[in-house]
Amino acid sequence: MSPVVPAIVPAIVPAMIRLLLGLLAASAASSVSAIDYSEQRQPCADHREFRQPFFGDLHVHTRYSLDASTQGTRTSPAQAYGFARGETLPVQPWTDDGQGLRSLQLRRPLDFAMVSDHSELIGEVAMCNTPGMEGYSSWQCLVYRYWPRGAFYLFNAWSSIKASHLGLCGDNDLLCLEAARGPWQEMQEAAEQHYDRSDECRFTTFVGYEWTGGEPDSGGNLHRNVVFRNASVPPLPISFIDGPAASSLWRSLDTQCNSADGDCDSLVIPHNANLSAGYMYSGLKDDGSPMDSEYARLRRQFEPLAEIMQHKGASECFYQAGVTQDELCAFEQQPVDNISGLDTPPRPDTGFLRRALGDGLSLERELGVNPYQQGFIASTDTHLGAPGAADEDRFLGHGGAGVPAAKEIPPGLPDKLEYNPGGLAVLWAEENSRDALFDAMRRREAYGTSGPRIETRLFAGWDYPDDLCEQPERVKLAYKNGVPMGGELSDPPTADASPAFMLAARQDAGTPGHPGMPLQRIQIVKVRVDAAGERHEQVLDAVGEDDGSAGVDTDTCETWGQGHAQLCTVWRDPAFDAGESAFYYSRVIENPSCRWSQRQCVAAGVDCAAPESVPDDYAACCSATHRPVIQERAWTSPIWYTPAD
Numbered sequence: 001m002s003p004v005v006p007a008i009v010p011a012i013v014p015a016m017i018r019l020l021l022g023l024l025a026a027s028a029a030s031s032v033s034a035i036d037y038s039e040q041r042q043p044c045a046d047h048r049e050f051r052q053p054f055f056g057d058l059h060v061h062t063r064y065s066l067d068a069s070t071q072g073t074r075t076s077p078a079q080a081y082g083f084a085r086g087e088t089l090p091v092q093p094w095t096d097d098g099q100g101l102r103s104l105q106l107r108r109p110l111d112f113a114m115v116s117d118h119s120e121l122i123g124e125v126a127m128c129n130t131p132g133m134e135g136y137s138s139w140q141c142l143v144y145r146y147w148p149r150g151a152f153y154l155f156n157a158w159s160s161i162k163a164s165h166l167g168l169c170g171d172n173d174l175l176c177l178e179a180a181r182g183p184w185q186e187m188q189e190a191a192e193q194h195y196d197r198s199d200e201c202r203f204t205t206f207v208g209y210e211w212t213g214g215e216p217d218s219g220g221n222l223h224r225n226v227v228f229r230n231a232s233v234p235p236l237p238i239s240f241i242d243g244p245a246a247s248s249l250w251r252s253l254d255t256q257c258n259s260a261d262g263d264c265d266s267l268v269i270p271h272n273a274n275l276s277a278g279y280m281y282s283g284l285k286d287d288g289s290p291m292d293s294e295y296a297r298l299r300r301q302f303e304p305l306a307e308i309m310q311h312k313g314a315s316e317c318f319y320q321a322g323v324t325q326d327e328l329c330a331f332e333q334q335p336v337d338n339i340s341g342l343d344t345p346p347r348p349d350t351g352f353l354r355r356a357l358g359d360g361l362s363l364e365r366e367l368g369v370n371p372y373q374q375g376f377i378a379s380t381d382t383h384l385g386a387p388g389a390a391d392e393d394r395f396l397g398h399g400g401a402g403v404p405a406a407k408e409i410p411p412g413l414p415d416k417l418e419y420n421p422g423g424l425a426v427l428w429a430e431e432n433s434r435d436a437l438f439d440a441m442r443r444r445e446a447y448g449t450s451g452p453r454i455e456t457r458l459f460a461g462w463d464y465p466d467d468l469c470e471q472p473e474r475v476k477l478a479y480k481n482g483v484p485m486g487g488e489l490s491d492p493p494t495a496d497a498s499p500a501f502m503l504a505a506r507q508d509a510g511t512p513g514h515p516g517m518p519l520q521r522i523q524i525v526k527v528r529v530d531a532a533g534e535r536h537e538q539v540l541d542a543v544g545e546d547d548g549s550a551g552v553d554t555d556t557c558e559t560w561g562q563g564h565a566q567l568c569t570v571w572r573d574p575a576f577d578a579g580e581s582a583f584y585y586s587r588v589i590e591n592p593s594c595r596w597s598q599r600q601c602v603a604a605g606v607d608c609a610a611p612e613s614v615p616d617d618y619a620a621c622c623s624a625t626h627r628p629v630i631q632e633r634a635w636t637s638p639i640w641y642t643p644a645d
Helices: 004-032 077-084 122-128 139-146 148-160 171-194 246-258 293-302 353-367 434-442 474-480 596-603 616-622
Strands: 052-060 089-094 100-104 112-115 204-211 224-228 266-270 305-310 375-378 424-429 446-449 455-461 482-484 500-506 519-529 535-544 550-553 558-561 566-572 581-590 633-636 639-641
Touching (some): 052 077, 052 224, 077 089, 077 112, 122 139, 122 171, 171 204, 204 434, 224 246, 246 266, 246 293, 266 293, 293 353, 305 353, 305 446, 353 519, 353 535, 353 581, 424 434, 455 474, 455 581, 455 633, 455 639, 474 500, 500 519, 500 535, 535 566, 535 581
Parallel strands (some): 052 112, 112 204, 305 375
Antiparallel strands (some): 052 424, 224 266, 375 424, 424 446, 455 482, 455 500, 500 566, 519 535, 550 558, 581 633, 581 639
């Protein structure tokens, strides 16, 4: 051996060992994490192949939203994320030295959240609150500071109906656009500050905003929340003023983000369609012309999810006493069909998602594309900057269109009777990272709850065994032999095959001092379109039942009876027709409990049997429209079946 070799070996061996260890580490990391990260971060230590549920809120307003700020909200985006992670949040009204007279704190932190301030007016809000900024002394800002409720209606009407700024923005609106850069940058910085990029993956933030459009004649809500995959975002939010049509938003996002160079990626979530006066799901294009396949394709591409509930009500299905068979549709239904307060009552076709997604099946027959193939989430739409504050027993009101508390704590109930604490978005993902959660949204493996942290799954396949729920690897087998919520069933293997669905749920575990409610039942909801194009819907109890064995004493709000900690079953569709388009989703129902309003009526000692004793501020407790009892719930995203032809 050459005398040179021994001298080289000591130098080579450590390098080879380091290289080998690096390759092993890289191999281990790739085997642990199947996530293709779009930005720098450590792989999550808690990574599960068959996914886990993460609870969050994708609809949160802070001091940069006009409606929140004119109601006295001072919460910053960073404070909103801190609240989501478990910190105490002071809220209005405020003392002279800036101390909040009320406060909120979550019993359990969220897993993810997104501040979604209105894009249209963040420049004006910043301008009117920043002495020395050009426009600060304009008449519009004087109205904002000295008559905030007037400014709320004036500014909103101009931006969401007229699609225009209010004349304080200078040539080409440059002053307001420049003023918007500060808040938009702060939103991004707050999201970065609170995003846990370590392998602990304790909390995830998303950069996003609300696109705030309206239909001028009906007052219909056309609002959408825009969610970005990572920190790569456009230089300014794309607003309704930039282009007053949803298709304009999608195309602008495609140009500036999804199809642009770089890592920018986005999706859009329509929210509370129950107040859209039917325009959110009209079956037409934005200009009222017939929908074509290109428009349908673009909508399906950008809008994989819809918000099924928030504090302004539930959008699942319409209820009318004596007409609607599904009485559970009466859950948190609003008395009007629009967001502007016009006194027009809701109808089956004014924005309820069960009906809308059924229309999507019919449109697919015409266009070859289903524009309404959407999964479900819920959120709060809080205007206090309090993501996830959805507990019935801690509700202080959420602001927005509700009762303001800028100057004093409202006497009596803290919000309008028809409003509620809102819900939560739940995403089934391998880990708590932006990319994993964003992928879950895009594939629609998502669901919404009315507030509780119910865990639920829905799978469908052609050869699930009857005892799948009893098998220790049931989830693995369900993925292997079928599709999860949000998925599409393949063609049936035989002419007489019928799909089987595994429905599973676990009650909210609660906390040591506040246990969760037991479950009553899981229902399966089926909507189909027959050969003649007629839509049909069916709601069936799949497992569990309403047998009257559990209830609540509305005089004390004490609950009684048993219920189920877990439920699981395999349900087969006995009426399946391979020639009909259909979708299926499950609805998990808790035992009855007191609604937030009844809890506060009880705490105030209201006795509706003695009307003369009821204070005026609590008259709503005895209103004919008051529903003292609720059954909290969860809605899974649907699974679709489309005939091969």
